[in-house]
Amino acid sequence: MSQIEVVAIFKVKPSDSAKAAELLKACTAPSRAESTNDTYIPCRDLDADGTFVFIERWDSREALQAHMETPHFKAMASALEPLLIEPLKVHILQPV
Template identity: 45%
Template sequence: MSDQIEVVAVLQAKPGHEAALEAAAKACIAPTRAENGCISYVLHVDTNKAGKLVFIESWTDKPALDAHMQTAHFKTLAGQLEELVDGGASAVTIDVLKKIA
């Protein structure tokens, strides 16, 4: 296993807050991609569930991910989640077991 860390974060917008959640999430993309240790930070939309956003992130290591969670742009997004997200955010941190390609 490597030090690289992958994160999958799922955010389901509260009814009527879909556009606001998408805007808040998009505002976090550019500054996050500029962070040291960010390999990939991609926002996806669930094609089967309106208002569901999925971040798929790759970080060089846990310290890089920890540093990301201390940035102003992450804290701004996190501070909006209670108002915008139904049931809170869910996230799973995973490690690459074996790269196939």
Template identity: 45%
Template sequence: MSHAACVVAILTVSSDQARELELELVRCIVASRAEEGCQRYVISRDQDHGGRFTAEERWASTEAFEQHLETPHFRSLAALLDRLDASVQLMKVTPLDEISDAI
């Protein structure tokens, strides 16, 4: 049995690069939400730091998440992050609501 894969990422670029990254993130949102294993894909922009974004993702399985990493839209985003020399913090998480449901 495969478990859901939950990921939170913090992406940071300089404020003058934020618009370029935002446009690519929007393209990635649309394409990622259409993927079969995508259960949640929300990207938000930090209101206090113009160049910081958060991504919250939930995939049906680890395999679905790994397939997402190979898609053209994600590879395009990854290439832009590299070109912009973005800071990327990635966390694989377990939502506490899943634990509390078992109590």
């Protein structure tokens, strides 16, 4: 397996920031409990209200894909989608 880093960025209306933060918090513990997850940190951008960044580390792309099929991820993604003001940006990275 080849470990990957993930940085995912999304934006919501500033008025939806509190709701988005709650959705992220609800997904954090079950995501961290996944055996193929090493790091799962949802962050709020302090200089851009309504902007959130996930910093994640997974065992592989396959592990990330499996995470995206879990009930907790699907529930969060479904609830977040109507709040997004622009498309989610996902960067799948590997150290050089």
